[in-house]
Amino acid sequence: RSRTATPLFWNSTPTSASHRQMLVPTMLNLGALAGDVKVIDISAGAGHSLVVCHDGSVVAFGGDDPVVLGLGEKGDPKTPTPFTGRATRRAAIEAQYYATPIKVPVPTDVKITCASAGRMHSLLVADDGRVLSFGIGKGGALGHGEDEGDKAIPAVIDALSGVDVRVAAAGATHSLVVSEAGAVFEFGHEHAQADMWDDDDDDDDPDAPPRPT
Numbered sequence: 001r002s003r004t005a006t007p008l009f010w011n012s013t014p015t016s017a018s019h020r021q022m023l024v025p026t027m028l029n030l031g032a033l034a035g036d037v038k039v040i041d042i043s044a045g046a047g048h049s050l051v052v053c054h055d056g057s058v059v060a061f062g063g064d065d066p067v068v069l070g071l072g073e074k075g076d077p078k079t080p081t082p083f084t085g086r087a088t089r090r091a092a093i094e095a096q097y098y099a100t101p102i103k104v105p106v107p108t109d110v111k112i113t114c115a116s117a118g119r120m121h122s123l124l125v126a127d128d129g130r131v132l133s134f135g136i137g138k139g140g141a142l143g144h145g146e147d148e149g150d151k152a153i154p155a156v157i158d159a160l161s162g163v164d165v166r167v168a169a170a171g172a173t174h175s176l177v178v179s180e181a182g183a184v185f186e187f188g189h190e191h192a193q194a195d196m197w198d199d200d201d202d203d204d205d206p207d208a209p210p211r212p213t
Helices: 089-094
Strands: 039-044 049-053 058-061 102-104 112-117 121-126 131-135 151-156 165-170 174-179 184-188
Touching: 049 112, 049 121, 058 112, 112 165, 121 165, 121 174, 131 165
Parallel strands: 039 112
Antiparallel strands: 039 049, 049 058, 058 102, 112 121, 121 131, 131 151, 165 174, 174 184
């Protein structure tokens, strides 16, 4: 699977010269989300972004890998939206990226309140304190114990069951969450080169839940 993650401005149209620049704060066109949308949280990762809406839904855009965006495996009917207009070389190349926000499938009984986009994985926090993760799982960044496989759609982190999480932060290859009581839990790999992580380097007890610091 491609690991390319190219940052894109929402609704931007690339030119043959360079990526679009915004030198002053500019209001985004929320029309891409359709309907009466009120945004309550946002997060910009290395190559993808997440938007949490007032109804608890989440949308994602940027990058070229639907797994990183939580949209499902390759072959999912959700496909990148090609740019329109003059077919410059750059536009032709970047047509493969997800330039338009697409809804991320979360369980129907979950209402998301905040999100954090990392380099190749993301975390979502629900109003009931549950945490969901998706994306690339190498090195344990998704918090699912010995299961370091990728999660193509958001999955609840069972190891945090019973912990009322309020805040989550997804880094390059590791993650942090903060509980209502003020405890901090960490999981993942401390080195940026997560693909070099060896199982022999795992914590002494790989089945243990994320540890508080």
